[in-house]
């Protein structure tokens with residue numbers, strides 16, 4: 001579990017994070033939801049140590065991360081896997097080499113054969129067992145995300161951070177990437193945090209959702225609870241989604257629209 005307590009961050013007098021307190025639960029997809037400019041990326045950067053909060057604390061499974069000794073921060077960092085928005089693969093390396101890269105960096109004690117077994121396992125787990133020799137330029141956006149996921153989990157990460165994993169993908173590919181992240185999270189009991197403003201993802205994989213608005217946490221709960229949340233800013237955000245509006249229309253006209261979605265029946269599409 002990652003515990004975030006009263007995290008504040010300002011830039012030149014502009015307070016971007018106004019005292020965020022929340023938890024990312026173990027073995028769950030924790031979604032950081034909110035509109036543009038609400039501070040999701042800044043919060044994520046503070047959590048992984050790319051940025052220092054002005055005030056507040058971040059604790060990983062009981063180990064304090066903020067302002068702790070370099071060695072302890074490095075130990076925590078080694079357990080973090082990142083899936084970047086644009087996948088951020090190394091263009092000059094093959095898919096195999098991209099996935100092997102963090103193993104070489106983080107686990108120098110592994111033999112070449114052990115690395116090969118791990119890379120092949122991860123490639124298989126993300127459904128790319130035949131793509132190891134391809135270059136990033138030769139594969140689709142969805143495949144690149146899969147490689148990014150394989151690279152993130154290769155060193156057996158305990159924590160997985162995904163920055164808008166669906167950006168640039170068509171709806172069906174987005175759904176498959178969401179499902180893959182969700183499966184891996186539950187299978188390996190990873191604490192996963194996902195930045196998103198996609199209501200589809202909320203409905204598909206939102207085990208725990210944290211809604212940010214103007215640098216504040218206004219609500220958190222599950223995907224089953226979110227449609228009944230009585231927070232005006234959250235309601236406005238939810239019903240700005242055309243998917244939810246369409247489902248509500250069905251709900252109003254008959255039975256089962258929104259309920260059907262929250263029960264996951266939309267995945268059959």
Ligand SMILES: Nc1ncnc2c1ncn2[C@@H]1O[C@H](COP(=O)(O)OP(=O)(O)OP(=O)(O)O)[C@@H](O)[C@H]1O
Pocket residue numbers: 011016034035036037038039040041042043197
């Ligand atoms: N390094 C920085 N220096 C100054 N201001 C920054 C910096 N990083 C972020 N900001 C500001 O912080 C605010 C929140 O930005 P952030 O990127 O966290 O939003 P977001 O919720 O992730 O938005 P989006 O969904 O559009 O990516 C913005 O006003 C942004 O301009």
